Amino acid sequence: ESNFQAMSKSAVKISLDLLSNPLCEQDQDLLNMVTALDTAMKRMDTFNQEKVSQIPKTAIEPLKKFGSVFPSLNMAVKRREQALQDLRRLQAKVEKHKEKEKTGPVLAKLHQAPEELRPVQEDFEAKNRHRLDNFQPSFESLIRAQVLYYLEMHKIFGDLTQQLDRPDHSDEQREQENEAKFSEVRALSIVVDE
Template identity: 30%
Template sequence: MHVNYRNPLRRNYLSTKPSPAPLVLAKIDERNLEIVFQRLQNIEETTRRLQKDMKKYLENVASVIKSEQKITTDLSGSALCHQNAELRKLVEDYHSVTSQLYNSARDLSSVNQRTFLEPLKKYGGIFNSVDSAFQRREQLLQEWRNLAAKVHKLEERERTASNVVKLEREKKSLEVSAKELVTCHAFLLSELTQFLEKRISYFHPTLQALLRSQLEYYGNTTRLFTHLVLGTNAKEGSPSSLSVSDSEFEASINSKLIRIRALSIVKT
């Protein structure tokens, strides 16, 4: 079973940290946007890591199933299984279980691709647009700084009629630029705060789908092996494994190992 997903190890999109604008914005407004930015960075990083972790998890599940199938295949090809009908039947049933688990693991991978990885990928892609919005704010801030520098130079020049006209024109431009920056900042703070608040409603169904897929996969695994063990016990005339405690089961195994070690062929 081959699992192929987009590599989530790329750098994060959100990297344009909001610069301060003390002469235009209130300190509290600057601080609030900085906090939002930090929280968004953490969320993007978490989203990226969740994709990476899920990819690893599905690869590990596939690897376990592949290894277990290899075990049953090797057992099936052993001479001992060909010599003993009961053992051969047990190994065949075990191999059948691993084949069914392969299909279950494939379904698990498919479901989590649609309900976990793809939603997280879409959510992670939003941060590209968020960073563009922060870049626009930086652009407006730089424009304001350039205009402020022009105004400062004109104020230092001789107050000729020409310079006074230029100064008034640049002051009006500076005022417009400041308003645009304040508006952009307020819009960012409002929109991104709402974005943060709504993240739970986005991730909740994704997490629910993950838990249900786990229940389906591990429930099916338990059902298959329980059926296999109960079927084996019924043939042997032994009590159900469900009625045997862990300590009793371990004692039974240890007893068999002691008898095996007592054989002359394994004595040291």
């Protein structure tokens, strides 16, 4: 959440810096492009402030509250981890028996393995379901927020692309124009060569 907001604040600052650049005063096309960029970056920043800032309320804070209000939740997580370790230990044991020579005792252990595994597997699955029931609403909220974010960014940058696109220009002409602009920017004293 903070990364999205930091990114949009930086993008707004960059577009404002570009707008105040003397090159924009000399070139109306460049001014139009940078103005369109500035509008898009402000839209992105507004969206982040209004929507992305809701993530702590819908995802992060509820998860913290679970831990403080329901201490038993931490125990449930530990029990799930223990069940997972038990399951993995038994599975590793079965794999070792499979690699051994198929003598009578080994075959007997392999035959018995599913009976040993079944209750451990069922115990783990029950504990895993319990964990998902607790966390699923917060995870869903987080995923929905990310989907909403990327849909909105797609719309903002799609609109920007349409504004900047010049149908009378070929891709090669656009590339040459962009390279010419980048050359001018590289020549500025504020640009550091790497």
